[in-house]
Amino acid sequence: MALDPNLATQLTAYLENLREPIELVATLDDGAKSIELDELLVEIAGMSELITRRVVEGAERDERVPSFAITRTGAPEVSVRFAGIPMGHEFTSLVLALLQVGGHPSKASQDVLDQIRGLTGVHKFETFFSLSCQNCPDVVQALNLMSVLNPDIEHVAIDGAVFPDEADARGVMAVPTVFHNGENFGSGRMELPEIVAKVDELSGGDAAERAAQELNAREPYEVLVVGGGPAGASAAIYAARKGIRTGIVADRVGGQVLDTMSIENLVSVPHTEGPKLAADLERHMSDYDIDLVRSQQAAGLSEGRDGLTMVDLAGGAALSGKTVVLATGARWRTMGVPGEEEYRNKGVTFCPHCDGPLFKGKDIAVIGGGNSGVEAAIDLAGIVGHVTLIEFLDEMRADEVLQRKVHSLPNVDVRLGTKTTEVIGDGGKVTGIAIEPRDGGQGEQLDVEGVFVQIGLLPNTEWLGDAVELSERGEVVIDGVGRTNLPGVFAAGDCTIEPYKQIVTALGAGSTASLSAFDHLIRSSAPSEEAAMAATKVADGPIEAGDQIDVPDSVGANA
Structure with missing residues (x-):
C-alpha cells in the first residue's frame, strides 16, 4: 500500500525528529491486508536510517494478523501495537506513535506526563477503532502515549473492520471502545487527562482529589468561559486579547464539532473536518494567556461573595469569575423510548461515520428525516445491507436534493408518519425496534441490528437548574448582546435561544458575549x-x- 506522494513527503519530514532507533515488527500472512500492511511498513522503513522492519515467525507472532508493533530498539518495553492498517483518521496516530517510541517528546502537560509515569499496577488496553471515526484518534493516541511512558501499560489499537468476528464476539457496537485487562473500560471520545484520572482511580490513587484541591485554590478569573466548542473558544480568545485574566473549563475542546465529519459552510474555509477545526481552535487559544481546564464538567452555577459567580464542577471543585460566559453547547437528542439507553453503544448509536463500518452487510434503521438523518441513510447505504429510514412526520424535512438521492437507492426504504416505541434486544445487542403509525394503528417489529438516531440536538443546560432563565426548550434566554437575566453572566452558541445552530453563528456569538462581559467589567469597576x-x-x-x-x-x- 503506497502512500500518497504528499503524505509520504510529510511523513519523511516528521521522521527527522526521531532520536532513538525503532523497529517495525510485523505479524503477517498471505492475505491481501497483510500484503497492504507490509508495503506500508517497507515504505516507512525506507524513510529513515533509524527505522528497520522485521517479519516475525513462530512464538513471536501476534494473535492478530495482520498487526505490527513499533518498538524502541534495545528497549522492547517501549512499544505500541496496531492490529490492522492505521490509515484514514488513524494515520496521525501512526505518525505520533513512530515519533514517541523514537524518543520525540510529547506536547502533553508535564503534570499529566508525571501522572502517567507514576501509575501503578499492570494495565493492558485494547481499543477498537474504525478508520472513518473522527473520535477514535484521541483515545488511541492517549493510550499509545501512556504505553510509551510507563512500562506497566500495554496498548493495542484494533481496526474493527479488519477483525469483525472479534468485535462481534466482544460486543463492540460503537467506536472507540476500550477494554482494560479484558473488561470494558469505556466507549466514546475520551481525552488523555480523563483516561489517566480513571486509571489512577482504578489503581487506588488520589489524582481526582488532588486535582480538585488545585482547582479550588485558583484565583478568580475576570472572564470564566464554560464550554470548549466554537462559542467558548471564541469567547476565551476575545477576552484574552483584552489582557484580562481568562479561564475556560471544558469537558472536551471542540464540543459537538468533534462529531462532525465534513464542514463546508464555514465562511472563508471551503472545507475542513470537525477534529481539525477543534485542533485549530485549541491552537489559536494557545497563542494567548488562557487558562484551559480540561476534562471537567460543570455541575452548578451560583452567586458567590464579592460579586463573583461560582461554577461548581462535577469532580468536586469550584471555579469563580467576575463574569461568566456559558457556552456548553448541545448534544444528540434521544428518542426516549424503552431499551434505547440499555442498548446504547450496543446497536443504538448517534454517529454514522464512526460506527457505520461495524454494521457492514447488516440491516439497520435510521431515525429522523431531516438533513442529518437522510445524509446518514445515504452514507450507510453504501456499507450496510439495508436501511429503513423512519420519520415521525408525514414528510421528510431534508433538502430536496437529499430526498431525491435517498429515494433512488435500492437498499433504502422510507417510512413516513411512523414512530419508534421501543428498542428490542437480546440483552447484549440490538435485534430490532418496535414501530407503529403515528396516528394509531397496527404496530410491528422491524428486525435490525443497528439504530442510528438523528433527530436533532438538546442544549446542555440541565446543570444550571434555575440559576438563569431558560426557555421552555431548556435553552438559555439571552438578549441581543448575550446577556442573561443574571448580572455578570452571559451565554452564547447552541445552548442559547439563538435559532440557527451553526458553527459560524456560534463563533460570532462567543465573541459578542465576551465583548459584553468586558463591557460589564468596565462599567461595574468604574467610579459612580x-x-x-x-x-x-x-x-x-x-x-x-x-x-x-x-x-x-x-x-x-x-x-
Whole structure:
C-alpha cells in the first residue's frame, strides 16, 4: 500500500525528529491486508536510517494478523501495537506513535506526563477503532502515549473492520471502545487527562482529589468561559486579547464539532473536518494567556461573595469569575423510548461515520428525516445491507436534493408518519425496534441490528437548574448582546435561544458575549458619576460660590 506522494513527503519530514532507533515488527500472512500492511511498513522503513522492519515467525507472532508493533530498539518495553492498517483518521496516530517510541517528546502537560509515569499496577488496553471515526484518534493516541511512558501499560489499537468476528464476539457496537485487562473500560471520545484520572482511580490513587484541591485554590478569573466548542473558544480568545485574566473549563475542546465529519459552510474555509477545526481552535487559544481546564464538567452555577459567580464542577471543585460566559453547547437528542439507553453503544448509536463500518452487510434503521438523518441513510447505504429510514412526520424535512438521492437507492426504504416505541434486544445487542403509525394503528417489529438516531440536538443546560432563565426548550434566554437575566453572566452558541445552530453563528456569538462581559467589567469597576464629578472638582480646585453641583435624587430625599 503506497502512500500518497504528499503524505509520504510529510511523513519523511516528521521522521527527522526521531532520536532513538525503532523497529517495525510485523505479524503477517498471505492475505491481501497483510500484503497492504507490509508495503506500508517497507515504505516507512525506507524513510529513515533509524527505522528497520522485521517479519516475525513462530512464538513471536501476534494473535492478530495482520498487526505490527513499533518498538524502541534495545528497549522492547517501549512499544505500541496496531492490529490492522492505521490509515484514514488513524494515520496521525501512526505518525505520533513512530515519533514517541523514537524518543520525540510529547506536547502533553508535564503534570499529566508525571501522572502517567507514576501509575501503578499492570494495565493492558485494547481499543477498537474504525478508520472513518473522527473520535477514535484521541483515545488511541492517549493510550499509545501512556504505553510509551510507563512500562506497566500495554496498548493495542484494533481496526474493527479488519477483525469483525472479534468485535462481534466482544460486543463492540460503537467506536472507540476500550477494554482494560479484558473488561470494558469505556466507549466514546475520551481525552488523555480523563483516561489517566480513571486509571489512577482504578489503581487506588488520589489524582481526582488532588486535582480538585488545585482547582479550588485558583484565583478568580475576570472572564470564566464554560464550554470548549466554537462559542467558548471564541469567547476565551476575545477576552484574552483584552489582557484580562481568562479561564475556560471544558469537558472536551471542540464540543459537538468533534462529531462532525465534513464542514463546508464555514465562511472563508471551503472545507475542513470537525477534529481539525477543534485542533485549530485549541491552537489559536494557545497563542494567548488562557487558562484551559480540561476534562471537567460543570455541575452548578451560583452567586458567590464579592460579586463573583461560582461554577461548581462535577469532580468536586469550584471555579469563580467576575463574569461568566456559558457556552456548553448541545448534544444528540434521544428518542426516549424503552431499551434505547440499555442498548446504547450496543446497536443504538448517534454517529454514522464512526460506527457505520461495524454494521457492514447488516440491516439497520435510521431515525429522523431531516438533513442529518437522510445524509446518514445515504452514507450507510453504501456499507450496510439495508436501511429503513423512519420519520415521525408525514414528510421528510431534508433538502430536496437529499430526498431525491435517498429515494433512488435500492437498499433504502422510507417510512413516513411512523414512530419508534421501543428498542428490542437480546440483552447484549440490538435485534430490532418496535414501530407503529403515528396516528394509531397496527404496530410491528422491524428486525435490525443497528439504530442510528438523528433527530436533532438538546442544549446542555440541565446543570444550571434555575440559576438563569431558560426557555421552555431548556435553552438559555439571552438578549441581543448575550446577556442573561443574571448580572455578570452571559451565554452564547447552541445552548442559547439563538435559532440557527451553526458553527459560524456560534463563533460570532462567543465573541459578542465576551465583548459584553468586558463591557460589564468596565462599567461595574468604574467610579459612580457623582464620585467622578467630585474628583474632577477636587482636581480643578476648591468649589467656588456659584458652582453648579448635580445632587442625586437619593441624596436630596434624605437631606
